[in-house]
Amino acid sequence: GQSLEQPSEVTAVEGAIVQINCTYQTSGFYGLSWYQQHDGGAPTFLSYNGLDGLEETGRFSSFLSRSDSYGYLLLQELQMKDSASYFCAVRGPNQGGKLIFGQGTELSVKP
Amino acid sequence: DAGVIQSPRHEVTEMGQEVTLRCKPISGHNSLFWYRQTMMRGLELLIYFNNNVPIDDSGMPEDRFSAKMPNASFSTLKIQPSEPRDSAVYFCASSPRTGNTEAFFGQGTRLTVV
Numbered sequence: 402g403q404s405l406e407q408p409s410e411v412t413a414v415e416g417a418i419v420q421i422n423c424t425y426q427t428s429g430f431y432g433l434s435w436y437q438q439h440d441g442g443a444p445t446f447l448s449y450n451g452l453d454g455l456e457e458t459g460r461f462s463s464f465l466s467r468s469d470s471y472g473y474l475l476l477q478e479l480q481m482k483d484s485a486s487y488f489c490a491v492r493g494p495n496q497g498g499k500l501i502f503g504q505g506t507e508l509s510v511k512p
Numbered sequence: 513d514a515g516v517i518q519s520p521r522h523e524v525t526e527m528g529q530e531v532t533l534r535c536k537p538i539s540g541h542n543s544l545f546w547y548r549q550t551m552m553r554g555l556e557l558l559i560y561f562n563n564n565v566p567i568d569d570s571g572m573p574e575d576r577f578s579a580k581m582p583n584a585s586f587s588t589l590k591i592q593p594s595e596p597r598d599s600a601v602y603f604c605a606s607s608p609r610t611g612n613t614e615a616f617f618g619q620g621t622r623l624t625v626v
Binding site: 431432433434442443444445446449488490491492494498499500501502503504505 | 617
């Protein structure tokens with residue numbers, strides 16, 4: 402099966418850097434993705450790591466270590482609008498390609 | 513493209529009634545997912561279709577839940593009979609191809625069963 406673990410909540414201040422970790426267990430693996438969801442909204446795709454290493458997209462970066470079954474999302478220069486829930490997700494071939502999400506990490510950015 | 517379109521956006525129904533949620537995926541996407549989101553259980557995958565064929569429905573909670581995808585541009589999720597514990601936000605999402613982890617979500621249907 403597939404399962405993902407991430408912290409339930411994180412708090413940080415504006416301008417700071419925050420890292421949200423994700424560990425996963427899966428029998429097959431295309432890659433690790435990250436999604437953002439604001440209150441009352443739909444999840445939106447942020448980033449994808451198919452190979453080990455760091456992927457950078459503006460203020461957001463995502464890292465993957467396949468050998469450790471671990472990844473993280475790094476948010477820099479935090480802004481109030483970054484307050485949202487962040488989900489890691491995996492998709493693998495062994496279960497027909499279904500996309501499974503972690504429980505989500507609620508990020509609160511304080512002034 | 514207008515993105516994934518779900519209807520209705522909100523639904524309030526009485527216990528025991530039938531509820532049908534609708535989804536139009538993005539044209540050309542071959543994967544479609546139905547999720548249920550609650551505070552307690554997070555984003556649960558209910559069922560996954562690939563090329564209109566149900567691949568995994570192990571997340572469907574009970575026989576009261578059923579889903580269909582009669583063609584590439586339409587899917588329904590039906591609950592019959594509905595119960596108060598079915599109250600949640602139901603999301604439909606589509607993805608361009610099987611190996612792609614980027615999924616595009618609709619705005620969701622907020623279901624309240626009273």
